Amino acid sequence: MASSSTAKSIKISVAGIADAASCYCVIVLMSLILLSSVKEDLFTGEPVRGKRFLDRPCEEIYVVGEGETLHTISDKCDDPFIVEQNPHIYDPDDVYPGLVIKITPSKPWNLS
Numbered sequence: 001m002a003s004s005s006t007a008k009s010i011k012i013s014v015a016g017i018a019d020a021a022s023c024y025c026v027i028v029l030m031s032l033i034l035l036s037s038v039k040e041d042l043f044t045g046e047p048v049r050g051k052r053f054l055d056r057p058c059e060e061i062y063v064v065g066e067g068e069t070l071h072t073i074s075d076k077c078d079d080p081f082i083v084e085q086n087p088h089i090y091d092p093d094d095v096y097p098g099l100v101i102k103i104t105p106s107k108p109w110n111l112s
Contacts, residue, residue: 064099078105 058077070082070092079085083092086101
C-alpha cells in the first residue's frame with residue numbers, strides 16, 4: 001500500500017513539473033516573439049516599421065477586385081506573366097472578383 005501511494009505522489013510531482021516547464025516555455029517563446037518584433041534594421045539602425053511595406057503595389061497573393069482585369073492587375077503589380085504563374089486560370093478573360101492569384105513582380109520591390 002505504501003509503494004502505491006509513493007508511486008502516485010511521484011506521478012503527481014512529475015505532472016506538476018511538466019506543467020511548470022510548459023508554462024515557462026510559453027513565457028520564453030512569447031518573450032522571443034516580442035523581442036523579434038521590435039528589432040532594429042541592420043542597415044540603418046532604425047526600428048522596422050510597417051509603413052516601409054506600404055510602397056509595395058501588390059502582395060504576393062492578390063485577390064481580384066470589382067472591375068479589374070488581368071491587364072490592369074499586370075500593369076499595377078508589374079507582373080507580365082500572371083497567367084503562366086497561375087495554372088488555375090484557364091481563360092484570361094474569365095477573371096472575377098474574389099479570384100486569388102499569385103503575383104511575381106518582374107523587378108524586386110524597393111524596401112528602403
